Amino acid sequence: MTIYLNALNPTGDACFQCGYFFWSSLATLSHHFEPELTSRWNSWNSISGHRMTANAAFKLAHTLVAAYVRGAIDSYLASLPQHGKNPALVLEDVLDFIEFLKSCDGFRTSAAPSQRAVNACRRRWQEKLAADSG
Numbered sequence: 001m002t003i004y005l006n007a008l009n010p011t012g013d014a015c016f017q018c019g020y021f022f023w024s025s026l027a028t029l030s031h032h033f034e035p036e037l038t039s040r041w042n043s044w045n046s047i048s049g050h051r052m053t054a055n056a057a058f059k060l061a062h063t064l065v066a067a068y069v070r071g072a073i074d075s076y077l078a079s080l081p082q083h084g085k086n087p088a089l090v091l092e093d094v095l096d097f098i099e100f101l102k103s104c105d106g107f108r109t110s111a112a113p114s115q116r117a118v119n120a121c122r123r124r125w126q127e128k129l130a131a132d133s134g
Contacts, residue, residue: 003018005100005109073094077090
């Protein structure tokens, strides 16, 4: 199952797409580092239209950046169980999530992307493919 985080800013095109297990891991990481902000999200790792405001997204991004700088995210990730040969979550994934949080102006979880999110994701992946091949 894929979960989409659709940006709330009507002029923005930020999007984030991930599988359920991956999203659950990011939600748990978010709660670990920002429990007060995320305490009301007891089912936040679902796709039932949960929202995060722009202020909350910015605060979570700021908290996660600070945790990254002091090495706490690396320590947290190292403590996660392995699933076969693949870690549940890697640092690059967390950094991508932080970038999304900084640019999304808040978001809503959904089982389907908004058309704006589809276009933004398509552009983002095309740019990444071009950068990787160029």
